[in-house]
Amino acid sequence: MPVYFVPNEGQIDGAAAFYVQGKDKTVYFTPEGVTFALNYDIQPRNRESVRPRAQALRPDSGRASSGGPASQRNAAVTEARTWAVKTDFVSARKSVRPEGSGATGTKISYFKGRPQDWHAGLTAYSAITYRDLWPGIDLVYKGDVDKLKYEFVVHPGADPAEIKMALRGAESAQIDEAGRLVISTPAGSFEDETPLAFQMTGERRDAVPMAFCLTEDGDAASESARTRSYGYGFSVGAFDPSRDLILDPTTLLYCGYIGGNGGDSVTGIAVDSSGCAYVAGFTSSFQNTFPVAVGPSLTHGSIGSGWDDAFVAKVKADGTGLVYCGYIGRAYNDWGGGIAVDGSGARQSPL
Numbered sequence: 001m002p003v004y005f006v007p008n009e010g011q012i013d014g015a016a017a018f019y020v021q022g023k024d025k026t027v028y029f030t031p032e033g034v035t036f037a038l039n040y041d042i043q044p045r046n047r048e049s050v051r052p053r054a055q056a057l058r059p060d061s062g063r064a065s066s067g068g069p070a071s072q073r074n075a076a077v078t079e080a081r082t083w084a085v086k087t088d089f090v091s092a093r094k095s096v097r098p099e100g101s102g103a104t105g106t107k108i109s110y111f112k113g114r115p116q117d118w119h120a121g122l123t124a125y126s127a128i129t130y131r132d133l134w135p136g137i138d139l140v141y142k143g144d145v146d147k148l149k150y151e152f153v154v155h156p157g158a159d160p161a162e163i164k165m166a167l168r169g170a171e172s173a174q175i176d177e178a179g180r181l182v183i184s185t186p187a188g189s190f191e192d193e194t195p196l197a198f199q200m201t202g203e204r205r206d207a208v209p210m211a212f213c214l215t216e217d218g219d220a221a222s223e224s225a226r227t228r229s230y231g232y233g234f235s236v237g238a239f240d241p242s243r244d245l246i247l248d249p250t251t252l253l254y255c256g257y258i259g260g261n262g263g264d265s266v267t268g269i270a271v272d273s274s275g276c277a278y279v280a281g282f283t284s285s286f287q288n289t290f291p292v293a294v295g296p297s298l299t300h301g302s303i304g305s306g307w308d309d310a311f312v313a314k315v316k317a318d319g320t321g322l323v324y325c326g327y328i329g330r331a332y333n334d335w336g337g338g339i340a341v342d343g344s345g346a347r348q349s350p351l
Contacts, residue, residue, distance in 0.1 A: 003143030004108070004124035005029075005100055011110040011119040017097050018128050020148065027148065029098050029128060029141065033088040033165075038187035040081055083169065083187040090164035090217045090231065092133045098141075100125035134162040154245040160236045163247070166217050166229045173214070173230035181212045181232060181249075195249040197236055209237030210247060258313055258325065260285025268338030275317030280339035282308040287327075294324035301329040310336035 005018045012019065016028035016035075028035040102125055109120040127142035136158025141150045154160045167173050171184045179194035197210035217231030239245050258264070262284035270278045283290060284307060285300075291313075292298040300309050309329030313322055328334065 003126070003148055004104060004106060005126070005128045005141070006108055006124055007100060007122060009119055009122060011112070011122075018100065018125075020143070031094065031097050033086055034141075035087075036085045038083045038085065038185065040083065040187040081187075083185055085170055085183070085185055086168040088166040088168060088229070089130075089133060089139075090166050091162070096130050096133050098128040098130050100128050102126035102142075134158070137162060150249065152247040154247065156242050156244065160234060160245065160247060164215060164217050164231060164233045166231045168227070168229040170228065170230060173232065175212050175214065179211055192249050195234065195247065197234075197239070197245060197247050199240060199243050199245055208239045208245065211235045212249075258291060258315075258322075259283065260289030260291075262286070262289070263308070264290075267336055268340075270339050270341040272341045276323065277315040277317075278339050278341050279313045279315065280310070280336040282310050282333075282335040283327075284308050291322060291325055292327070293322045294326065296324075296326040296328050298326055300327055301331060301334070307331070308333045308335060310334045312336065312339065 003020055005020055007018055008014075008016045014028065015030045015032075017031065018029045020027040024039045026037045028037070100123070104124045104126050106124040107120075108122045108124055109118070110122075111118050111120070127140060129141075130139040133139045136155045137160070138153040138155070139150060140153065141148065143149060152160070152163055167183060169185065171186065173181065173183050176182050176191075181192040183190055183192075192212070195210050195212060197208040198205040199208060200206070211234065213233055213235045215231035215233050217233075234247055236245070236247070258266075258279060260283065264281065264283045264285055266279055266281040268280045272278070284302070286302075287299055290300070290311070296312065302309060309327040311325065311327050313325035315321075316323060328336065
């Protein structure tokens with residue numbers, strides 16, 4: 001499905017002007033910034049602590065009168081939680097509200113409660129723009145199918161150094177050796193790839209040097225991840241100030257987990273010409289929790305818990321699923337040390 005920016009006309013609470021609803025996340029766009037509500041699962045409690053109830057045991061059977069063995073009642077259950085990561089616009093104009101553009105033709109309706117509370121026929125947009133968010137600078141969000149991306153349009157005479165952001169709700173934010181902005185949260189980690197900048201000369205893109213840079217616009221010393229914040233902006237090289245400058249951070253295409261309830265380690269990732277990702281490593285997770293699919297082997301070869309099998313997995317180019325995922329190993333420790341893929345899609349994974 002394409003990315004739909006839905007206007008908030010009262011069907012949701014809060015100050016969001018638009019939002020994007022995903023399978024495991026919702027993104028809210030407010031005049032002050034953007035909030036990512038990330039959904040994730042944890043298993044911290046057993047069934048009895050999740051849903052307390054009075055239970056009388058029958059001494060003759062050891063079963064609870066509410067039905068089911070006590071061991072089954074105490075089994076761990078998955079608890080869903082949400083973690084919010086907020087991107088604040090630092091020193092930006094407070095009155096700017098995003099505007100929708102590119103009406104998709106799709107109508108979205110909410111029939112909740114009484115008829116007078118319904119919100120029907122809402123127009124979904126393919127992009128939204130914060131115009132003149134900083135002096136002479138627009139911020140545009142758009143997306144298609146598998147990604148949500150953003151870009152800054154720096155109009156003639158404007159200064160890209162005015163662009164300042166602050167991340168709230170992250171456990172850490174850092175720039176790695178490749179120039180990526182890596183953000184860690186309790187709901188998982190994600191990253192923005194090394195950013196690009198360019199100016200157009202007819203149909204030609206003229207590259208402009210650009211990089212992420214951390215700033216002091218935050219409170220990285222806070223003890224709580226929910227209140228901790230990290231400031232960042234962009235360092236931009238020489239460009240022609242008489243023409244529009246486009247700052248185009250390459251955003252996350254997809255993110256997910258490969259693992260089970262044991263120890264899972266990835267030692268190598270490769271990508272083929274079609275964009276499929278190949279992952280190799282080792283795991284102590286057995287097949288009842290590890291996402292085995294097709295081959296090589298769908299059964300962990302270890303003689304008991306605590307031993308590792310190597311594994312190899314192929315992820316679809318759009319990140320929506322696994323083409324295959326399986327084990328390579330026998331009774332004792334087997335580790336995959338890396339992976340490579342050739343032009344025909346053949347894999348090599350040293351053990």
